[in-house]
Amino acid sequence: MKTFNLKRIVFLLLIALAIIFVCSLFKDQIKNGMQNSFSGVKSFFWNLTTRDSKSCNFNEASYDIKLSRLSLLEEENALLKEIIGISLHEDYVFEIAGVTQKNILEDVIAVNKGEKDGIKEGMPVLTSEKALVGKVFKTYPDYSEILLITSKKSVIDIKIISEGDYAIAKGEDNLKIALDSLEKKSLVKEGDVCITSSLGGHYEEGLLVGKISSITNLASEVFKTGSIEPFFNLNDLDKVLIIKNDK
């Protein structure tokens, strides 16, 4: 027991605390440097895991995207008939970014575009099929961190296309999303597609969120709950679009 007496333990802990304190002062610079130096290697490793052929889930997603667009176009048309002269369709300004890594123990991914490319915190991030991935959580000069919609910190107001009902999609980590606050009288069923609603004010309306995979209707609960399967698949995600001109 010569190595680990109380004095040595306290000494080791103090050294660890001192290093942590110094590192925390330069955390952002070190993170940016680490990411910038090994961006190429990280992209190489990441691309090894992304699939070349898109999955069946992806094809289903494409179909659902068309369906949601059609539904939105119908709504837009109806509104345009009422309000003449106001253009509802606004083209987005995108920044294409490559995914380099997924953070350990949290649903956060890093992309190779940062403050130097005009990326700001809060910008929505989509797949090339306009399925919502998340939003920019933190920016660094050379890279940004994206909080996935499956993260526990993510709460989104959603609209279910088939019934037009509103609910909340709460991230649960590990790439899962819970459906919450769905009215008891709602006739929503499994397989229905969810899009973002403008109610929350965080996202533009009409971005694809996911498909309802299960619904639970407990008598003890005030609302119906369930789970949503997100449209993006981390294994297919090599490039994302960051909307720069969102509200």
Next chain:
Amino acid sequence: MISKILKIFLLIFFWFFILLLETSLLNSFNLMLLLVIIINLIEDPESNLGIVSAFLAGILIDFNTTTYEFGIFSLSFVIFSLSVKIILIKFLKIPYVSWLPKI
């Protein structure tokens, strides 16, 4: 002393490579945590390799997480490593691997 510093530098490169693998290749598998546990269990309890490894792995995880407080992983890994060592020295004698480098 020089060989000790060299060993620590090699260890930093080793953990950095594991971090690259874990964040880019193994998205849903915590290899770093697993390695820290294994090293601490199989090394000579009198060696410092486990503690240094735990600290390096922890601080690299801290640099690669955003939603957690900075330092939480490095501190908890070091405390875990110290606890394992105290248990292995005082209460539980298990055979250790002799070929692991000592710091």
